[in-house]
Amino acid sequence: MPIKVLEILKGGSLGRTELIQTHLGELRVRKSISSLKNREYGEVRWHSQLKRLQRYDSLLPGLFPKVIQLGATEDSYFFDIEYFKGFCNLKSFFCDYSPNHYQIELIAEKVIDCAARLHSYAIFDSYPGSLGVYLQEEVLQKLSDACEDTRFEVFSDISTIQLNGLGMPSLKSQIPWLREFVAKIKNGTECFTHGNLTLENILINPNSFEIRFIDPYDENIIDCREADFSQILQCSSSHYGIMSDYEPFVNGASVFLDYKIPTPLIQFNEVISMRFTSSGLDLNTELLDFLHFSQFARMLPFKVQSGDLKRAILFYALSCKLIQEMRVRYGN
Ligand SMILES: Nc1ncnc2c1ncn2[C@@H]1O[C@H](COP(=O)(O)OP(=O)(O)O)[C@@H](O)[C@H]1O
Numbered sequence: 001m002p003i004k005v006l007e008i009l010k011g012g013s014l015g016r017t018e019l020i021q022t023h024l025g026e027l028r029v030r031k032s033i034s035s036l037k038n039r040e041y042g043e044v045r046w047h048s049q050l051k052r053l054q055r056y057d058s059l060l061p062g063l064f065p066k067v068i069q070l071g072a073t074e075d076s077y078f079f080d081i082e083y084f085k086g087f088c089n090l091k092s093f094f095c096d097y098s099p100n101h102y103q104i105e106l107i108a109e110k111v112i113d114c115a116a117r118l119h120s121y122a123i124f125d126s127y128p129g130s131l132g133v134y135l136q137e138e139v140l141q142k143l144s145d146a147c148e149d150t151r152f153e154v155f156s157d158i159s160t161i162q163l164n165g166l167g168m169p170s171l172k173s174q175i176p177w178l179r180e181f182v183a184k185i186k187n188g189t190e191c192f193t194h195g196n197l198t199l200e201n202i203l204i205n206p207n208s209f210e211i212r213f214i215d216p217y218d219e220n221i222i223d224c225r226e227a228d229f230s231q232i233l234q235c236s237s238s239h240y241g242i243m244s245d246y247e248p249f250v251n252g253a254s255v256f257l258d259y260k261i262p263t264p265l266i267q268f269n270e271v272i273s274m275r276f277t278s279s280g281l282d283l284n285t286e287l288l289d290f291l292h293f294s295q296f297a298r299m300l301p302f303k304v305q306s307g308d309l310k311r312a313i314l315f316y317a318l319s320c321k322l323i324q325e326m327r328v329r330y331g332n
């Protein structure tokens, strides 16, 4: 049946997300992926999203989009999902709207409530050693993969780097401390998680402030509440997403990024950070901070491989800053 592509919501080398219209006039979102190229980070992730959407829609109807149908072409697979008309993602919302403080508090509360519905669904024991595997796979292995590019390796070997004029020890020089720190973190329980809870994957209706989640993935390794919340912090506190709209500048050991943070995002970060450290949520803040740091480390090889060396260096510098802050917060 013929379909019309109305808008490309997100394009990439492996896959894309499009707003489509069926021959009956129905609006849907189509997520397609190459069935041939880079299947580990393409098709496998795409499939993990499909299974999460299937299960979460059945457990928590209305929070995630419904899957409508699957399909295949010669070189790709796709699934169509329900389109949330009138919704926009939280990153765009904070850039384009001017919510007041009360509304920002309401939004933060609703986001936490939606996550809590998912997180409360099942509680599993976490296996001993999970965090060690996470550190190895998502931080050390990813760093080593990124270092296959000699220009990245040269930067990562500098012992003190600067981010926007602020000096700090390199991530590489902090690895012994990091190993010790991670070995002491207690990860108690795991639960169902979103797996990719960035502000671009949280939708809001700007009139009713209803919240929806999209774009989940099975890639946390440790499915804990802190993993999801660390991805919110990655956006609200470390400005991932907003930073993507600006070009970093690298000169020797110094990295600069001149960017503007929308005021509502600053206020949202204040509110949500306070909630994350409040006794009510009872989060493990050492785990939360470590996972927040790791979100930047785990992306390094993908930035290098996509040819965006300057952003890989920026993310490396951000990971150095977050480790430095952890050392100040938790002592040496
Ligand atoms: N079901 C949906 N309803 C409304 N908007 C959507 C929907 N799915 C995606 N979008 C919009 O498209 C953007 C990209 O979609 P997403 O599924 O997150 O793709 P990607 O996997 O490329 O990140 C989202 O940030 C959101 O703005």
Ligand SMILES: [Mg+2]
Pocket: 200, 201, 215
């Ligand atoms: Mg997304």
